[in-house]
Amino acid sequence: MxxxxxxxxxxxxxxxxxxxxxxxxxxxxxxxxxxxxxxxxxxxxxxxxxxxxxxxxxxKLPSKFRSIETHEYPTLFAIINEVTDNLHLSPIERVYISPDAIAAVFIQPQLRNLLFEPKRNLVIGMGFLTQMDDDEIRAVLYHEFGHYVQAEMKSSLSVYTVGxxxxxxxxxxxxxxxxxxxxxxxxxxxxxxxxxxxxxxxxNKAYSQLAKQMEYDADDVAVKYVGAVTFQRALLHAACIRYNYDVVQWGLKQLQPQNIQVDNIYLALHFVGNYSRPSRRLLSSEVVKRVERLGKLRYDKLPLQSVCKVREYAMQIIPSQSNLTSSCSAYQFAQWLREGLMIYMHQRELSTAVLLEIHLDKKKHKLPWFDATYKIMLDGKEIGSGNFIKGYTLKRRTSPGKHVITAYAPSGIISTPFEFEVEQDKSYHIEMDYKLHAKDGIYDVYGMSIIIIE
Structure with missing residues (x-):
């Protein structure tokens, strides 16, 4: 309103x-x-x-999303219908598959969503379909659809549409x-x-406080229908699949200069998953919290043999890559990648090996009298919001080497790039400042100094 x-x-x-x-x-x-x-x-x-x-x-939908019908993937649609029926939700409008490792129920917001309930769509990645068993797929879908049985979702849909x-x-x-x-x-x-x-x-500020609780509530919906052990297993397996999918994509990039392609990347993902288990520090801290919130994972409760109809069908519908002029088998690729896994893990650890603390004092100058918000950019990517009167402290992790901090706003603010270099496993404090160019009526936001935090 x-x-x-x-x-x-x-x-x-x-x-x-x-x-x-x-x-x-x-x-x-x-x-x-x-x-x-x-x-x-x-x-x-x-x-x-x-x-x-x-x-x-x-x-707009991403170009990698491909719509599928019931007759194309009956095993998946059977689980979707089971989940929506048990949660007493209206049928899903469209189902999409994508090549990566994602799962989400989403809407395409229009202004009429402020008055009428939007139609829901589901997207699920081939990374999940080709690696998870049926119980894990079911647990993931109960979580995603579980958002839509929450009272908070009705309000958040309107807020999302406005945004x-x-x-x-x-x-x-x-x-x-x-x-x-x-x-x-x-x-x-x-x-x-x-x-x-x-x-x-x-x-964003209000929703960020609500989003975590909504995730927990959706977890509770999934636990109610599939049990804590199955959902914990699905949550951890999904995190491992995402990590290993990134490993496979990294390996494919290493082969690009030689014009070598893999005949079946999802079979390669399966082979990589047999030996690649990301350590706790490489997993998202939020995933770890969600798993531990449900109690200790009981391995003695895991099923001895799982039903994998969705996985078997997904493997059958993967397009054939046998006509590639220069290719290697999924098994050969996975064995080659095994040797390079330590290099990838080292690069991932390096990407968060440096802690930056970007700071501006509260009301550092007399002007401006009215506060204004702008974006803080690290190497061209937004890492948080800055403002003149309230000040701010942003903590972000990055890789060792050279970096650039700038600021951005639609108008009235320019930024002098602040270039700096950092070393591995150290923490740095970057002090920001700004000055008014009265003649042009604009503020210049810039980095003033950087020091190592002891």
């Missing part, structure tokens, strides 16, 4: 500025207002045009240096952009 009220205020502002432009033209000569004020009218037209375009938004609508504005993209007239023309659009960014930040 807050967001809708804010949108109506901006629409009213746009309409008022358009009427003001009409008044200048209609009564020109009867007042002393210059014709240049027509820029306000054009700005209002532009804002209404962007809002109207955003109303037509619909999230997607906000991000659909062209004005949120990079705005290059322009003339004074062009900047004045975009004032209303920029104000609305800052409003949407501010609102999205509020959504």
């Amino acid at each position: 807050m967001y809708i009220v804010g949108c109506f205020c901006f629409v009213f502002l746009a309409i008022a500025s358009i009427w003001f432009g009409y008044y200048i033209i209609r009564d020109y000569g009867e007042h002393d207002l210059p014709i240049q004020f027509m820029i306000l009218s054009l700005a209002g037209c532009w804002l209404l045009w962007e809002i109207a375009k955003a109303f037509r938004f619909r999230a 997607q609508f906000s991000q659909s504005f062209v004005s949120i993209k990079d705005i290059k240096k322009e003339s004074t007239w062009q900047q004045q023309l975009k004032v209303q659009l920029l104000l609305f952009t800052y409003y949407t960014i501010w609102f999205c930040n509020r959504i």
Whole structure:
């Protein structure tokens, strides 16, 4: 409701500025207002045009998603129908498979989702379908569909739709240096952009606190139907599959310069899984917490023999790669990769071997009087939000070597890149600062110093 009220205020502002432009033209000569004020009218037209375009938004699906029907994969659809029936949910709209190791129930948000229940879609990766047994697939699906039996999901769907609508504005993209007239023309659009960014930040902050509990609640739904042991096994196996899938993809990249391809990467993933078990420190800390929350894993409770109809069918529908001019078998690839596994593990450990603490003091300068939020970028990737008045401390892990910190905002902020070099297994404190270029009316955000934390 807050967001809708804010949108109506901006629409009213746009309409008022358009009427003001009409008044200048209609009564020109009867007042002393210059014709240049027509820029306000054009700005209002532009804002209404962007809002109207955003109303037509619909999230696009990744190109790697492929829709499947019941007759193409009857064993999988039988488990999906079992899960939705037991949870008393409406049938799934579409089922997609993807080449990686993922599983998610999702919607394609539209503004009508604010009033009507959205249609749910499921995507599940071949990495899971070709490696998990039927009980594990069932446990994963109970968790994913378990989100939709939670009361919180009804509210979060509306919030998610609002967030997607906000991000659909062209004005949120990079705005290059322009003339004074062009900047004045975009004032209303920029104000609305800052409003949407501010609102999205509020959504993210509130949702991050709720998301963890929603994951736990969905875990409890899965445990109710498949048992704690089966769900723990599925959770750990999913984490191992994701890790080993990354190992396989890394190995494939090493073979690219030689133009060598593997005839069946999912069979290779199976062979790699027989000897590759990621250590606890390489697993996501959140996955470990979720497993331990359900109690100690009882290996004596694991089934001696599992049903694998979904896995067997998935292996049969993998496209044949026998026509490759230069290829190796999945077994040969897995044996070769076994020798390089230590190299990959070392690279993964290096990627988080350095701790960065990026800091800005609270209210470091008198200006600005009104706080503004901007993005902190490490090597071109967003790692958190910064602000002038409240200050911030961001803790991130990275790899040893050279890195660059910059800041980004739609307008009013520039950033001098701060280049630095770090060493393995050390912690660094980076002090940020900013200064006002009064003539241009912009702030420059930059890194001031870096020191080793003892």
